[in-house]
Amino acid sequence: MESSGVAFGTSGARGLVSAMTDEVCSAYTHAFMSTMRRQGFDFKQVAIAIDLRPSSPRIADACANLLRKLGIDVIFCGAIPTPALALFSQQLQIPGLMVTGSHIPFDRNGLKFYRPNGEISKADEAMMLSCDVPLCPKQAPSAGLPVEDLSAKLGYMQRYKDLLGRQSLLGLRLALYQHSSVGRDLMLQLFTDLGAEVICLERSDTFVPIDTEAVSERDVKRGLQWARNYQVDAIVSTDGDGDRPLLSDEKGRWLRGDIVGLMTARALNIPHLAVPVSCNSAIETSGFFQTVLRTRIGSPYVISGMEALQQQGASQVAGFEANGGFLLGSYLADFPALKPLPTRDALLPVIVLLAQIRLQNKPLSTMVSDLPSRFTASDRVQDFPSNKSLALIAHWTSNPEQIIEIFKLNDQITKLDSTDGLRVSLTSERVLHLRPSGNAPEFRCYVEASSQKDAYQFLSHVMLQLADCI
Known part of the structure; x- marks a missing residue:
């Protein structure tokens, strides 16, 4: 595990497909099982699911083969969204293992691990990495993955039907950007069952790495064109493993994930939130929430934040990330049938906001315009080693005056926040936030401004200067 190049990031262990050998996948799986047992969990089954990457079936087979060697039965849930596996694991009170690289390129993949009571923590990750597990001897070819069990898929869909x-989406006309999202067929069936008319677009047999925090210029243009061509109420999609939503308004303009989260939390009447430091400050300025706890970036930190709020007495708690993934930490007074699901989910915010179009008799664009005028944009420098990103962040944190010089900012710094990376607030009320990705060799840049045009212009300016300095 140490020498493979496969390592834990903000959510799960990831690495190059070439590094995720059967031996490495077996070692991670064995360490996960050992960690669960050291914590007192007694189980005879483990649920496994995959995304649509070409490497995912082989990796799942290696994990399943190891589990069978340990005397553990495998429930293979097929190709389903990560939150569907998490929900199934939680309902059966068994561990879950998701083979996915989420939004990162197809030459990489990963493993996400779920305890019987939710997503693993950073402490669990540390315990797994400290495990000494025996190497399995060379084995005969695997018998293959078990027959697919549809229970996880059907249970996840039923959650949102209930x-x-x-008929909650009756009368809506939606475009479904399918690409290689693992939930593309599930979403089509669900939206149709809920009464919507659905137009399917751009289904792909090759893997497409959709990043909901950095929507490509091609997809920005596509969204606008699709809205003009099809006259829809919204365009819906997700990232590869279905835990981050991609949602546009009726004009084809993609909504930022933290705005999706803000609107969802308001619609569900959730008073207490845990959100990463990178999220839009409109969450606080809107005045919709009693508590907003800022955390480091990554679902384990948001989950820890939700748990901290509950320990302080908060009874209705949720969280979301800038990528739009929504985490429900508790039962809700107004929606008692909705069980907590403390892991990133794309469908909850999508279903809630689509239903709001009918309930409020307003288009999504109007709902967004009713929010405080704070706008964000983000981008990334790809194939940039994390150690170099970390060195730059450390240098600029110690020498903040260089930020003004290097990025050619006609501004002054009012606040520095090093909760995760370096977040710089400026006198112009703009914000610049730089950090290494926790999942891939990428340097991420987030900006915030008082208009969308200013946010895009500021981001373009910063990315140009960033390219020159690195």
Whole structure:
């Protein structure tokens, strides 16, 4: 595990497909099982699911083969969204293992691990990495993955049919950007069952790495064109493993993930939130929430934040990330049938906001315009080693005056926040946030401004200067 190049990031262990050998995948799986047992969990089954990457079936087979060697039965849930596996694991009170690289390129993949009571923590990760597990001897070819069990898929769909009722999307006309999202067929069936008319677009047989925090210029243009061509109420998609939503308004303009989260939390009447430091400051300035706890970036930190709020007495708690993934930490007074699901989920915010179009009799663009005028944008420098990113962040944290010089900012710094990376607040009320990705060799840049045009212009300016300095 140490020498493979496969390592834990903000959510799960990831690495190059070439590094994720059967031996490495077996070692991670064995360490996960050992960690669960050291914590007192007694189980005879483990649920496994995959995304649509070409390497995922082989990796799942290696994990399943190891589990069978340990005397553990495998429930293979097929190609389903990560939150569907998490929900299934939670309902059966068994561990879950998801083979996915989420939004990162197809030459990489990963493993996400779920305890019987939710997503693993950073402490669990440390315990796994400290495990000494025996190497399995060379084995005969695997018998293959078990026959697919549809229970996880059907249970996940039923969760959202029960939330607002079978006709909650009646009359809506939606475009479904399918690409290689693992939930593309599930979403088509669900939206149709809920009464919507659905137009399917751009289904792909090759893997497409959709990043909901850095929507490509091609997809920005596509969204606008699709809205003009098809006259839809919204365009819906997700990232590869279905835990981060991609949602546009009726004009084809993609909504930022933290705005999706803000609107969802408001619609569900959730008073207490845990959100990463990178999220839009409109969350606080909107005045919709009693508590907003800022955390480091990554679902384990948001989950820890939700747990901290509950320990302080908060009874209705949720969280979301800038990528739009929504985490439900508790039961809700107004929606008692909706069970907590403390892991990133794309469908909850999508279903809630689509239903709001009908409930409020307003288009999504109007709902967004009712929010405080704070706008964000983000981008990334790819194939940039994390150690170099970390060195730059450390240098600029110690020498903040160089930020003004290097990025050619006609501004002054009012606040520095090193909760995760370096977040710089400026006198112009703009914000610049730089950090290494926790999942891939990428340097991420987030900006915030008082208009969307200013945010895009500021981001373009910063990325140009960043390219020159690195």
